[in-house]
Amino acid sequence: MNARVMCSLPNEQVTEALAKLLELKAQLGTNDGKQTFVLKTPKGTRDYNPKQMAIREKVFSTIINCFKRHGAETIDTPVFELKETLTGKYGEDSKLIYDLKDQGGELLSLRYDLTVPFARYLAMNKITNIKRYHIAKVYRRDNPAMTRGRYREFYQCDFDIAGQYDPMIPDAECLKIVHEIFSELQLGDFVIKVNDRRVLDGMFEVCGVPADKFRTICSAVDKMDKMPWEEVKNEMVAEKGLSPETADKIGEYVQLSGATELADKLLQDDKLSQSKVALEGLADMKQLFEYLTFLGVEDKVVFDLSLARGLDYYTGVIYEAVLVQNQADTQMQQNEHCEPVGVGSVAAGGRYDGLVGMFDPKNRKVPCVGVSIGIERIFSIMEQRMEASEKKIRTTETQVLVATAQKKLLEERMKLVAELWKHGIKAEITYKKNPKLLNQLQYCEETGIPLVAIIGEQELQDGVVKLRVVSTREEVDVARVNLIEEIKKRSCQS
Amino acid sequence: MNARVMCSLPNEQVTEALAKLLELKAQLGTNDGKQTFVLKTPKGTRDYNPKQMAIREKVFSTIINCFKRHGAETIDTPVFELKETLTGKYGEDSKLIYDLKDQGGELLSLRYDLTVPFARYLAMNKITNIKRYHIAKVYRRDNPAMTRGRYREFYQCDFDIAGQYDPMIPDAECLKIVHEIFSELQLGDFVIKVNDRRVLDGMFEVCGVPADKFRTICSAVDKMDKMPWEEVKNEMVAEKGLSPETADKIGEYVQLSGATELADKLLQDDKLSQSKVALEGLADMKQLFEYLTFLGVEDKVVFDLSLARGLDYYTGVIYEAVLVQNQADTQMQQNEHCEPVGVGSVAAGGRYDGLVGMFDPKNRKVPCVGVSIGIERIFSIMEQRMEASEKKIRTTETQVLVATAQKKLLEERMKLVAELWKHGIKAEITYKKNPKLLNQLQYCEETGIPLVAIIGEQELQDGVVKLRVVSTREEVDVARVNLIEEIKKRSCQS
Numbered sequence: 001m002n003a004r005v006m007c008s009l010p011n012e013q014v015t016e017a018l019a020k021l022l023e024l025k026a027q028l029g030t031n032d033g034k035q036t037f038v039l040k041t042p043k044g045t046r047d048y049n050p051k052q053m054a055i056r057e058k059v060f061s062t063i064i065n066c067f068k069r070h071g072a073e074t075i076d077t078p079v080f081e082l083k084e085t086l087t088g089k090y091g092e093d094s095k096l097i098y099d100l101k102d103q104g105g106e107l108l109s110l111r112y113d114l115t116v117p118f119a120r121y122l123a124m125n126k127i128t129n130i131k132r133y134h135i136a137k138v139y140r141r142d143n144p145a146m147t148r149g150r151y152r153e154f155y156q157c158d159f160d161i162a163g164q165y166d167p168m169i170p171d172a173e174c175l176k177i178v179h180e181i182f183s184e185l186q187l188g189d190f191v192i193k194v195n196d197r198r199v200l201d202g203m204f205e206v207c208g209v210p211a212d213k214f215r216t217i218c219s220a221v222d223k224m225d226k227m228p229w230e231e232v233k234n235e236m237v238a239e240k241g242l243s244p245e246t247a248d249k250i251g252e253y254v255q256l257s258g259a260t261e262l263a264d265k266l267l268q269d270d271k272l273s274q275s276k277v278a279l280e281g282l283a284d285m286k287q288l289f290e291y292l293t294f295l296g297v298e299d300k301v302v303f304d305l306s307l308a309r310g311l312d313y314y315t316g317v318i319y320e321a322v323l324v325q326n327q328a329d330t331q332m333q334q335n336e337h338c339e340p341v342g343v344g345s346v347a348a349g350g351r352y353d354g355l356v357g358m359f360d361p362k363n364r365k366v367p368c369v370g371v372s373i374g375i376e377r378i379f380s381i382m383e384q385r386m387e388a389s390e391k392k393i394r395t396t397e398t399q400v401l402v403a404t405a406q407k408k409l410l411e412e413r414m415k416l417v418a419e420l421w422k423h424g425i426k427a428e429i430t431y432k433k434n435p436k437l438l439n440q441l442q443y444c445e446e447t448g449i450p451l452v453a454i455i456g457e458q459e460l461q462d463g464v465v466k467l468r469v470v471s472t473r474e475e476v477d478v479a480r481v482n483l484i485e486e487i488k489k490r491s492c493q494s
Numbered sequence: 495m496n497a498r499v500m501c502s503l504p505n506e507q508v509t510e511a512l513a514k515l516l517e518l519k520a521q522l523g524t525n526d527g528k529q530t531f532v533l534k535t536p537k538g539t540r541d542y543n544p545k546q547m548a549i550r551e552k553v554f555s556t557i558i559n560c561f562k563r564h565g566a567e568t569i570d571t572p573v574f575e576l577k578e579t580l581t582g583k584y585g586e587d588s589k590l591i592y593d594l595k596d597q598g599g600e601l602l603s604l605r606y607d608l609t610v611p612f613a614r615y616l617a618m619n620k621i622t623n624i625k626r627y628h629i630a631k632v633y634r635r636d637n638p639a640m641t642r643g644r645y646r647e648f649y650q651c652d653f654d655i656a657g658q659y660d661p662m663i664p665d666a667e668c669l670k671i672v673h674e675i676f677s678e679l680q681l682g683d684f685v686i687k688v689n690d691r692r693v694l695d696g697m698f699e700v701c702g703v704p705a706d707k708f709r710t711i712c713s714a715v716d717k718m719d720k721m722p723w724e725e726v727k728n729e730m731v732a733e734k735g736l737s738p739e740t741a742d743k744i745g746e747y748v749q750l751s752g753a754t755e756l757a758d759k760l761l762q763d764d765k766l767s768q769s770k771v772a773l774e775g776l777a778d779m780k781q782l783f784e785y786l787t788f789l790g791v792e793d794k795v796v797f798d799l800s801l802a803r804g805l806d807y808y809t810g811v812i813y814e815a816v817l818v819q820n821q822a823d824t825q826m827q828q829n830e831h832c833e834p835v836g837v838g839s840v841a842a843g844g845r846y847d848g849l850v851g852m853f854d855p856k857n858r859k860v861p862c863v864g865v866s867i868g869i870e871r872i873f874s875i876m877e878q879r880m881e882a883s884e885k886k887i888r889t890t891e892t893q894v895l896v897a898t899a900q901k902k903l904l905e906e907r908m909k910l911v912a913e914l915w916k917h918g919i920k921a922e923i924t925y926k927k928n929p930k931l932l933n934q935l936q937y938c939e940e941t942g943i944p945l946v947a948i949i950g951e952q953e954l955q956d957g958v959v960k961l962r963v964v965s966t967r968e969e970v971d972v973a974r975v976n977l978i979e980e981i982k983k984r985s986c987q988s
Binding site for chain 2: 038039040041042045046047048049050053056068069070072074075076077078080081082084098099100101102103120123124125132137139141161163169173294295359395396397398410411414415418421424426427428429431432433447
């Protein structure tokens with residue numbers, strides 16, 4: 001499943017040129033010392049610092065909880081596959097695959113998505129039904145606009161249901177999952193567009209598109225969320241050699257959107273009802289909307305005939321979730337002359353009933369439907385929000401710092417912190433023999449540690465620990481024997 | 495930190511030849527159909543199935559909890575680095591690095607460990623102190639014995655403390671962490687061997703080893719846990735050109751092991767006390783043992799002069815945790831003519847004060863000490879145990895299956911399961927319009943779902959749900975309004 005956004009990149013060249021300049025600058029800057037190499041991560045990649053990791057963990061946890069709530073297992077596959085495993089699965093995009101150097105042995109490529117490895121896994125292990133999620137990094141030698149949260153190394157977060165089941169039941173659950181995740185993440189309003197590969201194919205057929213042009217016309221249709229119909233039509237006619245009449249016929253359909261009543265209308269449509277595949281697709285679409293109503297998510301789902309996802313392997317229903325841009329975002333976008341990350345596709349997927357068969361020696365099919373959550377987009381939006389809100393994000397979970405104002409108490413600090421660890425308390429000491437109290441308190445302020453357990457000669461003699469609340473500076477003596485309990489109690493409250 | 499086990503591989507060639515045969519066989523087997531490619535994962539890699547993932551999650555959670563208890567943050571870095579970032583960091587092992595194909599642009603290599611990327615990260619971001627863990631896969635073009643839990647793609651699980659602190663305080667915490675993790679994992683008895691690069695260097699110096707032979711003699715000493723001293727001596731003399739007298743002098747030292755009293759004895763040693771670096775190392779070793787006593791972990795730590803970890807970048811204390819083999823394990827080993835995975839190094843690390851400076855244009859040093867938990871070994875042991883115990887591992891967390899014995903109730907099942915999801919209950923339905931009750935109950939047995947919520951016309955009329963306990967077959971009618979509460983109550987009990 002590819003959940004990346006296809007968006008027009010007006011200033012891609014500028015971004016590219018800027019990156020090159022920065023690289024050259026970095027090289028110049030490091031030539032003065034003994035070091036002559038560039039200190040950077042590879043193009044299109046980034047490190048995650050502790051703050052970004054904290055956000056990442058939060059988002060993952062929401063999504064994984066949803067997958068588990070729906071009874072999914074998880075699997076993992078290697079970061080690279082035999083080159084031939086990926087061959088012929090991605091059409092034109094195959095040029096974006098990272099190959100490994102031939103160092104003797106097998107020819108390998110980094111995975112391009114998680115769907116093809118999943119299909120390989122099913123075929124190899126002869127698995128005919130499974131509900132699984134897989135969260136892992138994939139690799140594409142693209143020229144991504146990193147300011148918009150796109151990278152060459154990025155996470156995919158896939159949920160798929162494989163197995164021979166009754167039509168549209170697993171498909172409806174995938175949409176339910178998208179609905180649950182984006183409701184919970186609270187990134188703003190969203191819409192899930194659905195369509196069906198068979199409806200598209202039937203539509204092209206009855207409009208008179210030659211069979212060998214289905215794919216290329218499909219990718220033209222896919223641009224309708226970024227450009228007006230007239231431009232798309234122009235591309236079909238001028239670039240792709242369609243007659244203006246055929247293009248106009250397509251235009252009539254692809255500007256339609258609605259819900260189950262649209263499926264009804266199209267089932268009665270003089271032309272479209274001539275196509276057997278279209279009728280199958282439309283009947284399933286009606287069924288899907290019924291199930292979505294039972295699951296309580298029909299409010300966010302739109303049957304949109306212009307949705308035409310690019311990947312070759314889709315065979316039935318396809319869908320894409322987009323965040324709905326609000327007024328404030330639009331203004332920000334105009335001010336900064338760039339597309340905000342909040343816009344565009346945040347989840348996508350569909351049914352692919354033929355992919356597993358491509359890996360099976362006897363071409364045995366395993367029907368699959370799945371969805372990929374556009375997790376990198378979600379990270380970017382969350383990061384922007386955190387920065388905007390200036391709310392401090394904690395990157396550790398430490399509950400208490402064991403501290404002292406006096407010298408020569410390292411032994412006592414070590415003994416106390418070991419006692420806390422033993423009882424499952426998250427605790428730290430500073431790594432100095434004789435640290436200053438002020439520095440220890442400052443460390444708590446900086447890292448958000450809420451409590452300080454202070455010991456000195458007097459406390460040791462009295463069998464107590466001075467427990468200080470960092471935020472209020474309030475201090476209270478707690479009997480050493482009650483310390484664990486007291487810390488646990490206070491940690492629950494906050 | 496490299497926590498892989500160095501062990502002698504007598505039948506490595508056999509394993510290799512067998513793998514080749516299997517590969518050929520696989521190729522032959524798939525030539526009968528239309529498919530002509532090999533259906534496998536790349537050499538030295540594997541998929542993780544849901545059961546293995548369940549074990550993996552359990553182990554990760556124990557380890558991550560420990561790291562968090564000690565106040566660690568986490569970071570992530572890309573799977574590949576600029577090739578030059580890795581150059582000159584791994585000595586002879588550099589030949590095991592996976593390079594990416596030159597497809598235009600930068601030359602890239604897959605990361606070989608997490609330590610060099612960590613050092614690059616610190617230097618690049620000018621970070622002078624951090625306590626972080628990093629769990630991620632690393633890549634080595636080795637010929638691993640996969641039966642012993644070794645792979646070309648494998649996890650590393652690193653905890654490191656960077657910063658200018660008082661001697662041995664962070665070092666002692668690293669050992670404390672190893673102690674906590676292996677106590678909690680309950681893999682059997684373990685010992686943590688410690689030594690110091692400076693003690694080794696001082697020892698070589700006073701024994702008369704030429705400076706340019708320190709490294710190669712060091713790697714001979716490192717074999718002392720796999721072969722008797724006489725063989726190691728022979729390697730030093732015959733292969734590495736040391737005089738027998740020099741070798742014997744080394745032999746006197748490297749056969750010593752003990753604790754703080756050994757450090758005392760060596761501080762008084764006529765020869766060794768001539769070496770300034772050795773004295774520094776020994777003084778720190780004494781200090782370390784004192785701190786380990788304060789932290790309550792001195793019982794498992796042994797000062798072992800034969801411990802000589804191979805990596806170039808260590809500058810001070812080094813350590814390695816090994817599982818102590820018990821009698822039963824030994825017998826299994828002899829029966830199966832192979833080394834059991836339970837033996838050997840399960841964690842390793844040390845101090846590397848110079849590595850970050852290698853990346854800094856001005857060679858500014860950031861002292862570091864860290865440990866790598868040998869997580870793949872731990873997985874293998876846990877997997878073996880699970881298989882041996884025949885205990886069923888659940889791969890999902892589903893609490894309840896919404897089921898029916900009657901036809902035409904998909905709508906009601908969907909509405910009920912959606913209600914459960916809404917309240918955070920982990921629930922499933924089967925993806926059939928009219929499933930048989932027996933099949934639904936069987937699904938629960940197979941996947942370990944403890945409860946079934948059964949609805950039929952009667953239940954719907956009465957406003958109840960029949961709640962069935964899978965293990966006891968006991969059934970009870972629960973008012974629909976109380977269902978959520980009842981499921982939550984029962985899930986807490988089990």
